[in-house]
Amino acid sequence: MSVYIGPAIEAAGLNKTFGDVKAVDDLTFSVERGTITGFLGPNGAGKTTTLRMLLGLVAPDGGSATIGGRRYVDLPEPGKVVGAALEATGFHPARSGLSHLRVYCTVSGYPLARADEVLDDVGLGPAKRRAVGGYSLGMRQRLALAAALLGDPEVLILDEPANGLDPEGIVWMRRFLRRYADSGRTVLVSSHVLTEMQQLVDQVVILRRGRLVRQGSLAELSSGPPWALVKTPEVERLLAALGEGVADLRVERLAPDALRIELAAAHIGRVAVDARVELHELTPGRDDLEQAFFELTTEHESEREPA
Numbered sequence: 001m002s003v004y005i006g007p008a009i010e011a012a013g014l015n016k017t018f019g020d021v022k023a024v025d026d027l028t029f030s031v032e033r034g035t036i037t038g039f040l041g042p043n044g045a046g047k048t049t050t051l052r053m054l055l056g057l058v059a060p061d062g063g064s065a066t067i068g069g070r071r072y073v074d075l076p077e078p079g080k081v082v083g084a085a086l087e088a089t090g091f092h093p094a095r096s097g098l099s100h101l102r103v104y105c106t107v108s109g110y111p112l113a114r115a116d117e118v119l120d121d122v123g124l125g126p127a128k129r130r131a132v133g134g135y136s137l138g139m140r141q142r143l144a145l146a147a148a149l150l151g152d153p154e155v156l157i158l159d160e161p162a163n164g165l166d167p168e169g170i171v172w173m174r175r176f177l178r179r180y181a182d183s184g185r186t187v188l189v190s191s192h193v194l195t196e197m198q199q200l201v202d203q204v205v206i207l208r209r210g211r212l213v214r215q216g217s218l219a220e221l222s223s224g225p226p227w228a229l230v231k232t233p234e235v236e237r238l239l240a241a242l243g244e245g246v247a248d249l250r251v252e253r254l255a256p257d258a259l260r261i262e263l264a265a266a267h268i269g270r271v272a273v274d275a276r277v278e279l280h281e282l283t284p285g286r287d288d289l290e291q292a293f294f295e296l297t298t299e300h301e302s303e304r305e306p307a
């Protein structure tokens with residue numbers, strides 16, 4: 001028996017056109033095992049279409065999409081290889097969470113007790129006998145995740161899983177997925193909200209208009225230096241205090257009393273207090289990752305299609 005040791009997920013030259021919309025355009029990327037990868041891009045970038053091609057729900061016009069080295073349709077036991085939660089809307093409102101999952105167990109040949117296990121895993125144990133119609137959107141997201149977990153798969157694919165979760169739910173999801181990846185398994189999670197992803201993912205794959213604009217580690221993407229905006233009536237004293245021991249302090253003067261300084265805001269604050277310099281404003285620079293994401297996904301004038 002041969003053992004596959006390549007990436008957990010791979011897309012190579014993927015293409016999909018709907019009518020005259022090129023949803024996915026020559027897309028190539030890979031997802032390593034044991035990582036959480038954020039699949040990012042603005043609305044309409046082609047994320048869902050790509051996930052659907054990976055899961056054999058949409059046929060590509062060209063290229064290939066594989067999980068564990070095989071196309072979804074060629075996986076002998078797909079539920080053990082990949083679990084997916086694409087949307088949390090397909091549940092019947094009158095039936096309970098438990099009854100949904102028991103049906104899935106029957107269809108896939110898993111013991112019925114597996115339904116109770118995964119419902120406990122996602123924190124829905126106490127609500128499992130209630131009708132899904134009474135679930136919040138966050139609970140339905142958890143139910144969709146529970147369904148994806150039934151086969152104890154190596155790879156989890158989740159489309160916008162943080163939608164509808166409250167802050168506590170987001171923290172819970174983050175911990176859950178981290179444990180999952182730490183056990184050597186792989187998570188691909190799509191989102192158009194970068195801030196949700198920042199504390200969750202190791203790697204990012206960024207799409208714009210169906211094309212790959214960047215693949216790499218989160219650290220690579222957010223490697224810009226920290227900076228802060230400062231307002232003070234004592235500009236020269238502040239700069240003197242900050243400049244001590246700093247060979248190359250990068251400062252931009254925005255107004256007589258306003259500076260953009262390439263240092264972390266917390267450091268500037270500490271130095272100002274020690275030197276008894278009065279500050280009227282101290283604002284950390286816009287997060288570098290957010291800035292990078294914005295630049296990577298913003299449409300440039302020259303790319304816009306003629307009206």
Ligand SMILES: Nc1ncnc2c1ncn2[C@@H]1O[C@H](COP(=O)(O)OP(=O)(O)OP(=O)(O)O)[C@@H](O)[C@H]1O
Pocket residue numbers: 018019021022023041042043044045046047048049050192
């Ligand atoms: N079945 C379909 N028929 C026609 N057009 C489609 C179909 N599915 C997707 N599209 C179009 O393809 C493009 C990519 O859509 P897709 O849903 O893959 O993007 P997305 O990045 O997932 O966006 P969102 O975050 O809004 O879900 C969009 O222009 C969309 O309107």
